[in-house]
Amino acid sequence: MVNYMRRMLLKLSGEALAGSKKMGFDEETVRKVALQVKELTEDAQIGIVIGGGNFWRGRSSENIDRTKADQIGMLATVMNCIYVSEIFRSVGLETEILTPFVCSSFTKLFSKDKANKYFGQGKVVFFAGGTGHPYFSTDTGVVLRAVEVDADVILLAKAVDGVYDDDPRANPDAKKYSEVSIDEVIEKNLQVVDMTASIMAKENKMPMWVFGLGGEDSIVNAVKGNFTGTKVTV
Numbered sequence: 001m002v003n004y005m006r007r008m009l010l011k012l013s014g015e016a017l018a019g020s021k022k023m024g025f026d027e028e029t030v031r032k033v034a035l036q037v038k039e040l041t042e043d044a045q046i047g048i049v050i051g052g053g054n055f056w057r058g059r060s061s062e063n064i065d066r067t068k069a070d071q072i073g074m075l076a077t078v079m080n081c082i083y084v085s086e087i088f089r090s091v092g093l094e095t096e097i098l099t100p101f102v103c104s105s106f107t108k109l110f111s112k113d114k115a116n117k118y119f120g121q122g123k124v125v126f127f128a129g130g131t132g133h134p135y136f137s138t139d140t141g142v143v144l145r146a147v148e149v150d151a152d153v154i155l156l157a158k159a160v161d162g163v164y165d166d167d168p169r170a171n172p173d174a175k176k177y178s179e180v181s182i183d184e185v186i187e188k189n190l191q192v193v194d195m196t197a198s199i200m201a202k203e204n205k206m207p208m209w210v211f212g213l214g215g216e217d218s219i220v221n222a223v224k225g226n227f228t229g230t231k232v233t234v
Helices: 015-021 025-039 064-091 112-120 138-148 182-188 195-203 218-223
Strands: 007-012 044-052 097-098 125-127 154-156 179-181 208-212 230-233
Touching: 007 025, 007 112, 015 025, 015 064, 025 044, 025 064, 025 138, 025 218, 044 064, 044 112, 044 218, 064 097, 064 112, 064 125, 097 112, 112 125, 112 138, 125 138, 138 154, 138 195, 182 195, 182 230, 195 208, 208 218
Parallel strands: 007 044, 007 154, 044 125, 097 125, 154 208, 179 230
Antiparallel strands: 208 230
8 A cells, every 4th residue: 555545536437337238337347346445445545436427428419408418427426326335335345425416315415524524434435426517527526526535646447557648449559658747638638537627636736546447456456556557646
């Protein structure tokens, strides 16, 4: 464990949790994530943000109002967090789900005080529902929550194993960065996270570690000294 990382926010893509099915959930994939997070909670406090792409990518539809499409996406992230939270509980973790809007008894309303209380109790805290407002992605949501709860780092577990100077899926000669500054990310539009989130990370000096979720024990290895992705420095 890198000794200065007391509190981490882990961002998971919805698509990654769907595994090879591409939609919905792949329980074995989620269980592997849960077991890795369980190992990390022995030494650190872990928050989770999950995208909604395994259910909904509203920006691809031109027939739905953008605000309504984004609201559907926010609810997709709530469904994801409820499901993943239950898999976490099945391996022995205690969890809480916080949202920026009321979801009846499904979740609890976000506040920094609540989040800090649950972290102090050793619980994994899920931040669902994005920012609660349209026109903001879960990228912005994870940076916002990381800043609010004084996280030490954001862990971005993606389908791609780091940050490249071009799309490695389209360009086999794309160069992978081992380390890159947030200024360069913004200047070159490297799309680590969206531009709003990048600027927020820069202004609040929030580092991000980008790595591939698919490798064996990828999350644990990233945190415990075998990091092979890209560190975005601030």
